[in-house]
Every structure is written in C-alpha cells, then in structure tokens.
Amino acid sequence: MQDSTICAISTGLTSSGIGIVRISGHKAFSIIKKIFKTKKDIDITEGESHKAYYGHIISGREVIDEVIVLIMKGPHTYTTEDTVEINCHGGVAVMKKVLDLVVRSGARIAEPGEFTKRAYLNGRIDLSRAEAVMDLISSKNEMALKNSVKLLDGGLYEKIRDMRDMILEHTAYIEAALDDPEHYSLDSYGDKILPDVDKIISDVDNLLKTFDNGRIITEGIRTVIVGKPNVGKSTLLNILSGSEKAIVTDIPGTTRDYLEEEINLDGITLNLVDTAGIRQANDEVERIGVERSFENMESADLVIYVVDLSVPLDDNDEKIMSSISGRKSIVLLNKSDLETRINIEYIKARFDNILIISAKEHKGTDELKKMIRDMFFNGELSFNDEICITNLRQKNLLSDALESLHLVRQSVHDGMPEDFFSIDLLNAYNSLGFIIGESVESDLIDEIFEKFCMGK
Amino acid sequence: MSEIFDVCVVGAGHAGCEAALACARLGLKTIIFTVSIDSIALMPCNPNIGGSSKGHLVREIDALGGEMGINIDKTFIQSKMLNKSKGPAVHSLRAQADKQEYSRSMRKVLENQDNLIVKQAEVTDLIIDEGKVTGVKIGSGLSYSAKAVVLCTGTYLKARCLCGEAINYTGPNGLQPANYLSDSLRAAGIELQRFKTGTPARMDKRTIDFSKMEEQFGDDRVIPFSFTTDPDTVQIEQDSCWLTYTNDKTHEIIRNNLDRSPIYAGVIEGTGPRYCPSIEDKVVKFSDKDRHQVFIEPEGRHTNEMYVGGMSSSLPEDVQVEMYHTVPGLENARIVRNAYAIEYDCIKPDQLKPTLEFKKVSGLFSAGQFNGSSGYEEAAAQGILAGINAAMHCLGKDCIILDRSNSYIGVLVDDLVTKDITEPYRMMTSRSEFRLLLRQDNADLRLTSIGHDVGLISRERYDHLIEKERLISEETDRVSTVYLGANERVNSFLRDHGSTPLISGSSLIELIKRPELTYDDLAPLDDDRPNLPLEVRDQVNINIKYDGYIKRQIRQVEQYKKTENKKIPESIDYSKVKSLRIEAVQKLTKFRPLSIGQASRISGVTPADISVLLVYLERFDHKQD
Structure with missing residues (x-):
C-alpha cells in the first residue's frame, strides 16, 4: 500500500476544455470532500461506489468549475486504491487550477507512469505486464525530462542557478565555520544572510506569480516554423495569427531571436514559434540564433518547414530535412507566384504533408489550416499533457523552496544559532535543484573545500 | 600446524x-x-x-x-x-x-x-x-x-x-x-x-617564544567523552595550546621552493585530502589569504615536543627550517621531527x-x-x-x-x-x-x-539508560502541563533575564523556547520541579527548545526508513532489469546496494531508475513465491 495520495490530469489537454483530474490514494476521499460541493451538500463518499455526482469545485468561497465527480472505492479501481475522477469543463486553465487545489489539499503530483505503477504494485496488473510498466516509466520520465528542459528556456534556468549559487555559498560558509570554528567566525551571520534570503524569497515569489499567470508556459501544440532566411516564415506567422484575431502573447524575458505567438485555429491552440533563418552563420550572434532554431525543432510537436520554391535546394535545406525527418511536419512550398526552381518530386519522396502556397497572395493558407486541423482530429497531432504536469511539479518545488526560505528567515528572527539556518537553506537548495534536474550530491562538500581553507 | x-x-x-x-x-x-x-x-x-x-x-x-x-x-x-x-x-x-x-x-x-x-x-x-x-x-x-x-x-x-x-x-x-x-x-x-596524507613538524618547546603567541585555554568545566566517566574525575589542571600565524615571508619561501615539493614536482602518486591541505597547498590554492593560522600544541607531558598544527608539509628539510622560522615565536625553534607526507x-x-x-x-x-x-x-x-x-x-x-x-x-x-x-x-x-x-x-x-x-553493554549500564529515558519523557510531559500567569513574580523574573514580560498567561514550554532562556533558568518559576540529574535536564531542554526542528527531522527520517527497509536481494542481476538505463545498470552492479534507499544515493542512479527497480523487485518477489 502506498502512503501518499497522487493526482494528475489523466486526459490529454485538448482545447475542447473537457478533461479529467484523477486522484488516487487513501486521502482521495477526504480531499474531494474538502473541495467539492453538491447542491444538496451530501457526503458523496458515503454513498455507493462507482457513482457520479454533479456539483462544483470550490476554493474557499470561489467557485472554480462545474464538474461531474466519479467516486470509486478501492480495491475495485485501476490502482486498487480509493480513486476520484473530476470531470472538468472549464478548459485548460481551470483544470490546472483544480489540480493545484487538489495538491494544496494534500495530494502530490503523480510521477510519470505512477498510476500504472501503483496498479501494478498493488497487484492489479498481472506479472506479464511488468516490463511494459517499466518501459512506460522510463519513457515517460525521459519525456518529462525533455519537457522540463523545454520549460526552462528563457532565463528560468539561469535564475534558479543563480539562486542556488547564492544559497550554496552561504551554506558552505556556515558549514565551514561549524567544522572549523577556530578559523571562521559566524558572528552576526544572521544579519548578513537576511538580505540575500529576502532577495531569493522575492525572486521565488515572482517566479511563482509568473507560474500562476500561466505566462511561463502556454499550452498548445508547439508549432515551429523553420526554413532558410527570406522564405516567407514571418509572413506566414502574420497570416496565421492575424486572420484569426488570436490573442497574441509575447513571452517575457526574451532577448531571443525567435518569436512565439499563441493562436487559435478553430478551437485548437497553436503555440507558434517563428525561428531565425537557417544558413551558414557569419557571426556569433547569428550562429546562436541558428542553433536555437534547431533546438526549437527538437522540442516541437509540429514543424512547419517553409521552402522558397524559386530558389534551388542547398546544404541548409538538407540539414533541415534531415533534422525533421521522423517528426510530425508539414512542408510548405512557398512563393508559388514565382518560377519553380526546385525538384518537387525529391521533396515528395521524403515527406507526406506537402502544400504549395503563396503566403504573399494568401493562396493555400486555408488548406494549411485544414491540414493542421485534420492532423489534430485524426489524432496524428496532440500536445503533450506532461508539459502541464511538469509545470505544476515545478511550481510545487518552488513553493517548497519558498517555505524553506521562510523557515530560514524565521530562524534568523528567532535568534536561533546559525547551524539551524543551513538545514533549511539546504532544503531550499534541494528543491530548486529538482526543478532544473540537479541534486545536491557532493556540491556542499566541494564548495566548502573549494572556498575555505581548513585543516590541521 | x-x-x-x-x-x-x-x-x-x-x-x-x-x-x-x-x-x-x-x-x-x-x-x-x-x-x-x-x-x-x-x-x-x-x-x-x-x-x-x-x-x-x-x-x-x-x-x-x-x-x-x-x-x-x-x-x-x-x-x-x-x-x-x-x-x-x-x-x-x-x-x-x-x-x-x-x-x-x-x-x-x-x-x-x-x-x-x-x-x-x-x-x-x-x-x-x-x-x-x-x-x-x-x-x-x-x-x-x-x-x-x-x-x-x-x-x-x-x-x-x-x-x-x-x-x-x-x-x-x-x-x-x-x-x-x-x-x-x-x-x-x-x-x-x-x-x-601528511603531518607537520614537531618543535622543541624550549626553543619556542610563546610570548609572541596567543594562549588557548581549555574549558573551565570539562565534560568527559565517555558516558561512563564520572565528570568529577576529569576536572584536572590543563595545559595550554598557542596560536600564531604564517605571513608573507613564509608564503614567499614556499612559493620559491615549490619545485622541490614532491607534490608539485609530481613525485607523489597518491590522492591527498582536500580538508587538510599541506601548507604548500594552502599557499597555492588560497593565494588571496595573507596569513594562515598555526596552532602550537603539546604532544604530551613527558616530552618537550610541540605539534605545529596547520603547517603540514612535504618540502625538503632545509626549506622547512627556513619556512617555520618566519612564523612569530618560531624564529629560533628547533625541529625535532620533520614534516613529511606519507603514501x-x-x-x-x-x-x-x-x-x-x-x-x-x-x-x-x-x-x-x-x-x-x-x-x-x-x-x-x-x-x-x-x-x-x-x-x-x-x-x-x-x-x-x-x-x-x-x-x-x-x-x-x-x-x-x-x-x-x-x-x-x-x-x-x-x-x-x-x-x-x-x-x-x-x-x-x-x-x-x-x-x-550485541553484548558489549552491561546490564547495569543498560538499566541506567532505561531509567534516563523514563525520566526524560516524564519530565517533558510534566513541563508541558505547567502554566504561568502574567503576574509580577513571573514578569520581574523575565525582566531580570532580559526577556519580554508576559501580557497574558503562558505555558512553561513557550518560555523555554525563548532563545534567551533555558529549562534550568526557569527553575525558580517551576514550583513542582523534581530534582533531576544534569544529563536528564539537558535532554528535556533540547527536546523542548528545538521541538519544531526535531519533529521535522523525525518526519524526514520516517521517509528515509521506508526506502531503507525495502531490501534488494543479493542475487539480483541488474543487466536483466529491462528499461534500466545502462549507466544505472553499471553503477548498481558495481555498488550492489542492499536496499532501495542505498541505491537511490548512488550517484548516477535517477529516481526513474529506482521506480523501474521497484517494479522489477515486485516481480522478483512473486517469482520467489
């Protein structure tokens, strides 16, 4: 029997806005009782199992969503534990809110593959499937890892690393002084550390707010437009976003060379990324831009490869083609208003989804939208629900770090001895480390020996 | 035979x-x-x-x-x-x-x-x-x-x-x-x-000028190491240690002779400890420090040899003499035994x-x-x-x-x-x-x-321990029931101890938690306090004072124990564990951890690897049935 209660969004985050938040574990029922109210205010966990109830998810006095809740008592559930499924209707943002509330009420975000793992560990799945479970865990983790890297673009990684550096530096000093009190003094170190702790607290606070505003990550099909310079990528972006009157959000903190916009294509959210044109770079800045273009391709759910059909293919096209082969992609042969100078058959032999368009003359753009729609509804294209989960997991870790830092501040205010500071500092260091996929290992000891001269 | x-x-x-x-x-x-x-x-x-x-x-x-x-x-x-x-x-x-x-x-x-x-x-x-x-x-x-x-x-x-x-x-x-x-x-x-590793030189006490050093005393009241030692038997007359420092001159001599140091000349094959660097290492690695502490400590009461703490070295004897002589108080010191490194x-x-x-x-x-x-x-x-x-x-x-x-x-x-x-x-x-x-x-x-x-502790000592545990827990419980009113007796006591007076009544525990007060300090306000030995009073004080922190760590220990108690059979063949990453297979095969907890501490083994391993072990258990 597992002792923690886990939760996750167990359907893909489709734009239809309907999805299921699933909770499993011994606290599942007590959590749902806290956050779910039916009209008659009955105790839904008292009734029979496998029954659905209509009502609202509430947080304090705020109504978050109108939902159907399914109560399933263990052991007759997938995981064999008490399980609750909340059918949400309010869209992706609301679903995230519900999940967040479930976490605050005592569950934790499930690890990738954890529901299935529990089902297995609790004897629900037979032995022959064990290996499939193991595969699932390791592949889901790999995906989650990729996602977290994806999310950590845009300076977040650097910010967290800077905070960790600062924390480690103070912790190492305190520990060095405790280890060798005759060499290093901790006199009024609390006063010294407080401004830095406050600074990190406010930085973490700000990051958390950004998470709440949903601005660090936008959910959608990550669609990356690539191609050589001047093939019409930006025109395409403007057409796709402009004609739909989509809400356009700039991602903050960008000193970047690519542009992201969120558009809505008949109810499907696309997270469009326009990248720097790919060619043999002449200078460092451009080289970095080109590198980023390739990185963006790596993390794409869909790549739109734009080719200027009036210019012959060259090495750069070969490079792009080889890096998108195997990915979900659409090849746009743009500038159909000009004379064709490329071998279209050559491209057809390598890619399935090819459209000839003229972005300038708005020819073929409707076909493009239809093609994307079809791919989505055929299930060929989906976005990765792990992103949202990873995102929430990171948010929780940030909250943990914040709590630890507040404890440090409390210890300083209470006049506790310095050795108490470093315990919570190290906890904060760990939580932040998990966000960027780094653990403590021997960081602290290394830092002590690196910075402080100690010994007989 | x-x-x-x-x-x-x-x-x-x-x-x-x-x-x-x-x-x-x-x-x-x-x-x-x-x-x-x-x-x-x-x-x-x-x-x-x-x-x-x-x-x-x-x-x-x-x-x-x-x-x-x-x-x-x-x-x-x-x-x-x-x-x-x-x-x-x-x-x-x-x-x-x-x-x-x-x-x-x-x-x-x-x-x-x-x-x-x-x-x-x-x-x-x-x-x-x-x-x-x-x-x-x-x-x-x-x-x-x-x-x-x-x-x-x-x-x-x-x-x-x-x-x-x-x-x-x-x-x-x-x-x-x-x-x-x-x-x-x-x-x-x-x-x-x-x-x-290495050790510093020993000097002849008679040739050291202690007037140029700071004297370092022992504690007034000595606490013994052993729980079985009667504290009264260790209140002996104590010897002093002495503090002095290296300086620019010392460091210059070392830098000028680095080529003759076996470490820097590459003669030493072994890896030395970072936490107790030789004086050569200190000067090279921490070149921004203009001085390093040197502790002169007696080697015993029947010898004049003094240990030169902080200056271990593997430099040649002539450099050692020159180097030690730059340290205030050691200008004329005679080396009894040279510093050396050992592999x-x-x-x-x-x-x-x-x-x-x-x-x-x-x-x-x-x-x-x-x-x-x-x-x-x-x-x-x-x-x-x-x-x-x-x-x-x-x-x-x-x-x-x-x-x-x-x-x-x-x-x-x-x-x-x-x-x-x-x-x-x-x-x-x-x-x-x-x-x-x-x-x-x-x-x-x-x-x-x-x-x-195991059999190394006598029945008598064990009984003493059980009694101590009982007294600690009883007294901790008793203290938690003691309440003090915001009266003049309490408040004048608090003022005398530099502590904020009470506005309304408070539990004794809350007062013990104040940084400026201890369990022992508050005895005058605690009328029914039993007479307890110091070792018990100390534990009561610590348990109460740091209660919040201690409870948090106890919770962490409970988490830790869960993974520690999940044992891995010695016969496991990691290469047969499907989906385990190659690096994890190699590390686990090398260390052969006894428990899931130990496995999770091996560098290069990820939480996902542990998850996979848990699933595998579950299957292994079934196979054994």
Whole structure:
C-alpha cells in the first residue's frame, strides 16, 4: 500500500476544455470532500461506489468549475486504491487550477507512469505486464525530462542557478565555520544572510506569480516554423495569427531571436514559434540564433518547414530535412507566384504533408489550416499533457523552496544559532535543484573545500 | 600446524584496537597483530581526539561499548567543547591527548583483556578458500586459522614517506611498513588505490617564544567523552595550546621552493585530502589569504615536543627550517621531527557491505584508513563496527548495520560504501542530513541499546539508560502541563533575564523556547520541579527548545526508513532489469546496494531508475513465491 495520495490530469489537454483530474490514494476521499460541493451538500463518499455526482469545485468561497465527480472505492479501481475522477469543463486553465487545489489539499503530483505503477504494485496488473510498466516509466520520465528542459528556456534556468549559487555559498560558509570554528567566525551571520534570503524569497515569489499567470508556459501544440532566411516564415506567422484575431502573447524575458505567438485555429491552440533563418552563420550572434532554431525543432510537436520554391535546394535545406525527418511536419512550398526552381518530386519522396502556397497572395493558407486541423482530429497531432504536469511539479518545488526560505528567515528572527539556518537553506537548495534536474550530491562538500581553507 | 582463533585483527591502531576489544569482549578467541607492540594506538599525526563531528563519533563508539572515549578521558591534558554558542547538534568535544599516555593506556587495556592475544608480527598473506577467509600467514611463515579476519592496516601498506627529495620506504614515524599484504589482497581480487596524507613538524618547546603567541585555554568545566566517566574525575589542571600565524615571508619561501615539493614536482602518486591541505597547498590554492593560522600544541607531558598544527608539509628539510622560522615565536625553534607526507595502499571501499565485510570474501572485514577514511576517530568508529560484525559472523548471528538516521558512524559507513571515495574521507557535520537528531549529547540514547543487544553493554549500564529515558519523557510531559500567569513574580523574573514580560498567561514550554532562556533558568518559576540529574535536564531542554526542528527531522527520517527497509536481494542481476538505463545498470552492479534507499544515493542512479527497480523487485518477489 502506498502512503501518499497522487493526482494528475489523466486526459490529454485538448482545447475542447473537457478533461479529467484523477486522484488516487487513501486521502482521495477526504480531499474531494474538502473541495467539492453538491447542491444538496451530501457526503458523496458515503454513498455507493462507482457513482457520479454533479456539483462544483470550490476554493474557499470561489467557485472554480462545474464538474461531474466519479467516486470509486478501492480495491475495485485501476490502482486498487480509493480513486476520484473530476470531470472538468472549464478548459485548460481551470483544470490546472483544480489540480493545484487538489495538491494544496494534500495530494502530490503523480510521477510519470505512477498510476500504472501503483496498479501494478498493488497487484492489479498481472506479472506479464511488468516490463511494459517499466518501459512506460522510463519513457515517460525521459519525456518529462525533455519537457522540463523545454520549460526552462528563457532565463528560468539561469535564475534558479543563480539562486542556488547564492544559497550554496552561504551554506558552505556556515558549514565551514561549524567544522572549523577556530578559523571562521559566524558572528552576526544572521544579519548578513537576511538580505540575500529576502532577495531569493522575492525572486521565488515572482517566479511563482509568473507560474500562476500561466505566462511561463502556454499550452498548445508547439508549432515551429523553420526554413532558410527570406522564405516567407514571418509572413506566414502574420497570416496565421492575424486572420484569426488570436490573442497574441509575447513571452517575457526574451532577448531571443525567435518569436512565439499563441493562436487559435478553430478551437485548437497553436503555440507558434517563428525561428531565425537557417544558413551558414557569419557571426556569433547569428550562429546562436541558428542553433536555437534547431533546438526549437527538437522540442516541437509540429514543424512547419517553409521552402522558397524559386530558389534551388542547398546544404541548409538538407540539414533541415534531415533534422525533421521522423517528426510530425508539414512542408510548405512557398512563393508559388514565382518560377519553380526546385525538384518537387525529391521533396515528395521524403515527406507526406506537402502544400504549395503563396503566403504573399494568401493562396493555400486555408488548406494549411485544414491540414493542421485534420492532423489534430485524426489524432496524428496532440500536445503533450506532461508539459502541464511538469509545470505544476515545478511550481510545487518552488513553493517548497519558498517555505524553506521562510523557515530560514524565521530562524534568523528567532535568534536561533546559525547551524539551524543551513538545514533549511539546504532544503531550499534541494528543491530548486529538482526543478532544473540537479541534486545536491557532493556540491556542499566541494564548495566548502573549494572556498575555505581548513585543516590541521 | 597452525593455531586456531575465532578472529584475527591485523593492525593495532585505533581501528584495530576497537575491533579486537569488541571481539574479545564478546567472548571470541581473538589475536591482534601489529608490526610494533610499541605503536599500539599510536597517534602519528595531531595530538587530539574529537573535534567537530569527530567528537560525535567518539561519543557513539562509547555508547556502543568501545574504548576510545574512556581512554582519552584518562589521558587528556586539555579539553574544549567546540561551537558552544551554536545549536546542540554541532557542539563537539575536542581534547588534547598526552600521546604517549594514550598509547600506553590503550596498550594496557589490550594486554589485560581476556580472550585477547597481542602479537608482534607482519601479516603477509590472507588465506582464502572458496571465497571464504580461513586465516592469515605472518612473515615468519607461520599461519593462524580464523573464522573471521579484520584488516586495519592504516597507512602501513607499501607505505612511502616523503620529505622533499628524501624518500623513505617506511610507515609513519619511521616504523616498519607492510610490504606483502597488498599483493595478497590483489590476488584475492580486491581493488586497491593509493592515498596520501601528511603531518607537520614537531618543535622543541624550549626553543619556542610563546610570548609572541596567543594562549588557548581549555574549558573551565570539562565534560568527559565517555558516558561512563564520572565528570568529577576529569576536572584536572590543563595545559595550554598557542596560536600564531604564517605571513608573507613564509608564503614567499614556499612559493620559491615549490619545485622541490614532491607534490608539485609530481613525485607523489597518491590522492591527498582536500580538508587538510599541506601548507604548500594552502599557499597555492588560497593565494588571496595573507596569513594562515598555526596552532602550537603539546604532544604530551613527558616530552618537550610541540605539534605545529596547520603547517603540514612535504618540502625538503632545509626549506622547512627556513619556512617555520618566519612564523612569530618560531624564529629560533628547533625541529625535532620533520614534516613529511606519507603514501599508502588502501581499498576502494565500494567493495564492502555496510557491515564492513567484503562482498567478495566471506568473513573478511576491514576498518580505518585501509578503507579510505582519515582520522583516528573515523578509524575507531569503523573498528568497533567491523569488530562487532566479525564476532556476529563467528557466532552465526545477523550482522548489525548502523544507518544514517541513527548515527554518524552510519553516515560514515554509508558514504564509504555508496559513494566514489577519491580522497581520504573525513567526517563533517554537514555530511549528516539528520544531524539535529544525531547529537553528541544523545549518543547513548541512540546507540546504547544496540550495544546492549550485541553484548558489549552491561546490564547495569543498560538499566541506567532505561531509567534516563523514563525520566526524560516524564519530565517533558510534566513541563508541558505547567502554566504561568502574567503576574509580577513571573514578569520581574523575565525582566531580570532580559526577556519580554508576559501580557497574558503562558505555558512553561513557550518560555523555554525563548532563545534567551533555558529549562534550568526557569527553575525558580517551576514550583513542582523534581530534582533531576544534569544529563536528564539537558535532554528535556533540547527536546523542548528545538521541538519544531526535531519533529521535522523525525518526519524526514520516517521517509528515509521506508526506502531503507525495502531490501534488494543479493542475487539480483541488474543487466536483466529491462528499461534500466545502462549507466544505472553499471553503477548498481558495481555498488550492489542492499536496499532501495542505498541505491537511490548512488550517484548516477535517477529516481526513474529506482521506480523501474521497484517494479522489477515486485516481480522478483512473486517469482520467489
């Protein structure tokens, strides 16, 4: 029997806005009782199992969503534990809110593959499937890892690393002084550390707010437009976003060379990324831009490869083609208003989804939208629900770090001895480390020996 | 024809002494070998026992029924509780030892221990039969049969001492090295590595000008190391230590002669410890520091030799003389013994189980510097554990494992067998994640019942412990029921103690939690307080004062225990675990962790690997059914 209660969004985050938040574990029922109210205010966990109830998810006095809740008592559930499924209707943002509330009420975000793992560990799945479970865990983790890297673009990684550096530096000093009190003094170190702790607290606070505003990550099909310079990528972006009157959000903190916009294509959210044109770079800045273009391709759910059909293919096209082969992609042969100078058959032999368009003359753009729609509804294209989960997991870790830092501040205010500071500092260091996929290992000891001269 | 013993202990340093005493006291016929009877419990480097986190180890050894604490209580000449102004978790006892007395006193204990034979001889070979150790062979060709062997060879294996260009193939202090055992170990498939350490020069006290140094005193009231020592017996007259500093001139001389340092000239092969760098290292690595501390400490009461702490070196003698003479107070000092570096063979400790038995060779245990650690206390701590487990092995009982949640010894051993040890390992309080629970003041509460179960702690001592536990818990409960009104008696008391007066009534507990007050301070306000011994009052005070922090760590320990209790069968073949990453397979195969908890601490093993492993183990369990 597992002792923690886990939760996750167990359907893909489709734009239809309907999805299921699933909770499993011994606290599942007590959590749902806290956050779910039916009209008659009955105790839904008292009734029979496998029954659905209509009502609202509430947080304090705020109504978050109108939902159907399914109560399933263990052991007759997938995981064999008490399980609750909340059918949400309010869209992706609301679903995230519900999940967040479930976490605050005592569950934790499930690890990738954890529901299935529990089902297995609790004897629900037979032995022959064990290996499939193991595969699932390791592949889901790999995906989650990729996602977290994806999310950590845009300076977040650097910010967290800077905070960790600062924390480690103070912790190492305190520990060095405790280890060798005759060499290093901790006199009024609390006063010294407080401004830095406050600074990190406010930085973490700000990051958390950004998470709440949903601005660090936008959910959608990550669609990356690539191609050589001047093939019409930006025109395409403007057409796709402009004609739909989509809400356009700039991602903050960008000193970047690519542009992201969120558009809505008949109810499907696309997270469009326009990248720097790919060619043999002449200078460092451009080289970095080109590198980023390739990185963006790596993390794409869909790549739109734009080719200027009036210019012959060259090495750069070969490079792009080889890096998108195997990915979900659409090849746009743009500038159909000009004379064709490329071998279209050559491209057809390598890619399935090819459209000839003229972005300038708005020819073929409707076909493009239809093609994307079809791919989505055929299930060929989906976005990765792990992103949202990873995102929430990171948010929780940030909250943990914040709590630890507040404890440090409390210890300083209470006049506790310095050795108490470093315990919570190290906890904060760990939580932040998990966000960027780094653990403590021997960081602290290394830092002590690196910075402080100690010994007989 | 060979004599038959239960346990052979090889080496009579701090590890060997504890190991041999543990075995003999548990009733096993034990023999301990040393290359020199005169070097039993020798302290070839610093003249201290204890210090930050090392003091914790000594307390733990004592709580388990070891000898180190008792021996230093008998032979110390100065004692200090370090970090007294800090939290109780980092209070650490450190004593200056009279080295010769320490060694002599331990020798007496060994020589008079029932079931223990002390023998001067160099052990040259291990006798191993089908993966089981069956005895040892000594230099004369004689062999000794044993059910278990504990290797505690310290820095003696293929030892080489370096002092500038002068290289001597000796153990510490010019003692005879052990040149053959390494080959026998290799032949048994045991992997060795080469470590290095060093020691500073010793000076003639008569030639030191102490007026240029700061005098360092011991504590007014000395606290003994051993829980069995009557505190009144250790209130002796203490000797002083002295503090002075290096300066620009010292550093210049060192820099000018770096090419003659065996380390910088590349002569030394072994890896030295980062935490106790030679003065050469300090000057090179911390070139921004314009001075380094130097502690002048007595080596004992029957000698004029003074230890020059902080200036270990392997520079040639002529440079040493010049260098030491730049230090205020040492201008005319005469060197009695030169500083030197020593290189030696030791094992890669990942070959050991957390019981300190070799994974490959049944009945073969090891402890101390041979395992890649450094320090007398670290050695003794492993010594007592290896000794107990060698005894358990002979008696056919389960070996004991100390873990990270109950002791620094557990942290030490877990680190040794789970991490890549690439330099001599020293204990530090920052290595212990649960240090608020692993205090030097509660080592007995943590470990004495284990010592009793094993058989090293007497019934009487155990009963005392049970009584102490009862008093602590009763008094903690009682205090939680005491309430104080906001009356003039209480408030004038608080004002007198620099504490804010009460506006409304308060529990006594809330007042004890104030940083400026303690349980003892508040006695005048606590009318029904029983008369309790200091050791009980201290625990009550700490339990109440740091309650929040302690509870948090207890919760963390509960989490830790869950993974620790999930055992991995020894027969597991990681290459058969599908979906496990190659790196994880390699690491797990190399370390062969005993539990999921231990596996999760191996660097390069990810949480996902652990998840996969858990699923696999579940299947394994079913297969066994």
